[in-house]
Amino acid sequence: MLTVVVVSVIKALIVIGMVLNLAGILGWVERKGSALIQDRIGANRAAIFGFAGAGLVNTLLADPIKFLTKEDVIPRGVDRLLHTLAPCVALFPAIVAFAAVPFGDRLRIGDMVVNLQAVEIDVGVLFLLAMTSLGVYGVVLGGWASNNRLSLLGGIRGSAQMISYELAMGLAVVAVVLTYGSLDFQEIVRRQGHMIGGWIPAWGILYQPLAFLLLLIAGIAETKRAPFDLPEGESEIVSGYFTEYSGIKYLMFFMTDFVEIAVVSAVVTTFFFGGWQVPFLASEGFVFPWGWSVPLPHVVVVLLQVAAYMVKVFIFCCLQVLVRWTMPRLRYDQLMWFGWKVMLPLGLANLVVTALVLLWIQG
Amino acid sequence: MPNNDRLLSIIRGRCAEAVIRTDDYRGDATVVIRPERLLEIARVLRDDRELAFDLLLDVTCVDYLGQQPRFELVYHFYSTRHRHRLRLKARVPESDPTIDSLVPLWVGANWLERETYDMYGICFRGHPDLRRIYLYEEFEGHPLRKDYPKEKRQPLIGPGSKGTYKPRPPEIPHAHRVEGMLGAELMRVQLGPSHPATHGTVRIVLDLDGETIVNADVEIGYLHRGFEKECESGFYYQAIPYTDRLNYSSAILCNVGYCMAVEKLFGVEVPLRGQFVRVIGGEISRIADHLLCIGATALELNAFTPFLYALEARELAWDLINALCGARVTSNFVRIGGVSADLPEGFAELCQQNFKRILELVADAEGMLLENPVFRARMEGVSIMSPERLIAYGVTGPLLRAAGVDLDLRRAEPYLIYDQLDFDVPLGSQGDNLDRFLVRLTELRQSIRIVEQCLRLIPPGPVDVDDPALRLPPKGRVFNRMEDMINQFKLVTEGPKPPPGEVYFAIESANGELGYYLVSDGTGKPYKCRARTPSFSNTQPLAEMVRGRLLADIVPTFDMINMIGGECDR
């Protein structure tokens, strides 16, 4: 019993460490990446013992310390409880959603088998959908509690947007679930382990390319990033729902953004890019179709898989950063039009086609 | 000019009994009328086929303190069909400074008359909304009257204030509708004056029904810094730095306009090389201005990267201005009777090199924007206004050309050497924000073409007029010759003195017609120095353009109007 608790705690710590570090690093990627795209140098002055890490120190140390020591303003006429609650409600589900996503295969230490997934639930997909839909409350509460009309507009925009795009996201997820016949993330990843014809990894993107696009776009919309960053649309409503937040609460909203990026990337990786699967890597080592094989110890295999998962997630994070710095912002009616008249019908069609194909194959 | 005689005789014929006298000074046709007949004459001016003055450029007033009647109202008209101009003047007494409002005929008279009311205390009969426009309600007096001391301040807060200032809730006079859909309550939101989209100097008060704008009111004047009062208190040449700060993103163009107006007052013309240098400087300024406008639009649609590309391109244009005069933004380059310096050595090569890079950057930014469906969707079909309505508002420049009206003063009334140059005037067809964007983008490339031509064609010779009454003698001569030393001393301490008279001169600035109206009383200081700035007239239709559209449409519309605070609020 004790070992189970200890293992669970360790796994939880690993996941939370992974998420928070990833969020921090993403902050840096966003900053440095934008500098690269924009032909600038970017932060490089803040340094410890001369080590600036190309802005890493600035983003990971200076900014958070500054925020932590900044005054926390609660404006007049504000509902104190809700005002404080909102950033927590925004950040918490985003981090928790990460718990259901497996970051590796089963690790065997002696006779103990550790499933590299913080929470082993067989309805992980449902859990994820539930958690992501909780995120909308942070936005709505923040917008409502701030006693500021621009915040309110941001909150309303946010709720409408997140609920609209959740539909498309849900439909994309259902199509994936139909394909794999499972609600368990670990199971879905395992199903992507084999090779088609021995050469091509049987990743979800081959079976559900449309669902991949839908999920990625809806995911970006759910994270409220450009071109869907209307709830915080800077040139229109200043900072939207977090206009009235300062100090650590603003930092929490700020981080929610990056955690959500990580969640979207993790889900996309798990559904469509084989999660922790590495092409040609079986449980005993690399086995190539032309007959070569490289036997590897179990621990190395698991570590390679975890690393592959991290790399894949990171690539999708970078993709989202790239999108952020190249796309202008949609207008409210265009956003709704796209959500309800493009994404939703496509999602439905994809679902129907998937179901028919499955019926045809199985029947 | 011969056609001025014809114009004036037509007007005398149409309304003989209302006209007191007409004159034609330095090519400016002027009609002095009886104030009570203003509305009637204005209607004839607008509706008569042969006159067709459809553009009311400017309304202002001159305070002749000590004369009776004291205030002279001055109207400037332009006809886009016949391309002729007219100045209309009417005097009103101090005891009853009232005249009919022209708002029923030109909707653009609204702000212009509010400004005249604010600055001079003239009341306009029949004006729908006669509030102060530049100053605040707490302000007592009218600062441009000659008996208002220049430095008499009435601060709201801080030292010298009465300490009773209370912010007023935002108001919209003349609300269009008071209820939203299904009788819902409207939400009143104010954007600005300190708001990312309003460039710090405008307040837009909105009534929102959901995201739809039901009522809008644009308040300007947060950057009113007394351009006219400052200019009237200095010599003619001392006003040049203030013109820099009108449209600070294309300062040289503002310099050129002012100096040419003063030269018109003197009746001199700059030598050919000087004209070329002015065109080169002005067009580089125009490039910088258009780059900023394009970049800022991208920025506020959240496309940060193209903005920085445009910014870097502007930086390269500024390098050229820096080479010309040593300054980047407020260049103070042009002088009355010439320019401050001839082209530096190697300028043509520098231009060639920088233009190449600017075109590359612009192509990159253009690719990121115009090939992006989101950007197109945000710009296309947004804030369309008919050309007639735009003209009624007094809109000029790229904004009007995007609606398909071919009015570019470089073509319509070629000044400097523009008639010798080969360039295109881009016109839009829809008049939406995308057209405005494309017009600016094309004009930018045309400006590069103009500069390249100028650098090829520029003749040798002096850049300044050879007139000791206008230009300072070279330093070497000042130190060695008594006459030149005296001349320098006189010019600096007394300033050049033009003959008494008044002129209006306009150039095509980056945003439209930039005109200066100067009144000289024969002394070294301008009696009246009025700038007719395009941003002021161009900003006025904003409220109408965005009404009924979504909140987010304010952003590209406002950016394509390219309101420059210094120019709008003077």
Place this chain on the structure above:
Amino acid sequence: MEMVTKAPGSVAGGFLARLRAATGQPLADAEAFGESFLLTKLADAVQWARKYSFFPYPFVTACCGMEYMSTAGPRFDIDRFGAALPRFTPRQADLLMVVGTITHRIAPILRRVWEQMAEPKWVVSFGACTSSGGPYNNYAVVQGIDTIIPVHLYIPGCPPRPEAVLDGLIKLQERVQRERGGQRIPERHGSGRPL
């Protein structure tokens, strides 16, 4: 202790060598290895973080805004000093950059924005107009924003060149580092009396 601003690219000996040098050196020689913060007190660390994380609130009204943009642009890149991300809500900003002429009409709004900012906050007077009224001395223009709000740094110029702005920013960073333990260096009013 006066912090030595180190020239860019003078990282000699690498990170580990510096760390070794740091642990072997007494506190007084802290300057010898640049901006090491581990040896200074926690308060200094906080000030260090603050000075590299200025989120500016650009209160841009006029001409100086042109140069403000240039400073943020690719060529001058104020992000190098950690002051890149402009926040248009005063709650999240640390540095109020008053850029451009302040008229009597906009003065109450400026003061309100300053009041809304969360502590700790600094004010930069950017350009001649904000410092003294600049070329404008008439009925409309405030003769220096220090008559309305406290100012920590004046950047001269009409408008100042980006080089001057960056120099000003570095000077402000040095000053922030000296404000130890949350002790604010008292402000001077325009007339010489503390606010």
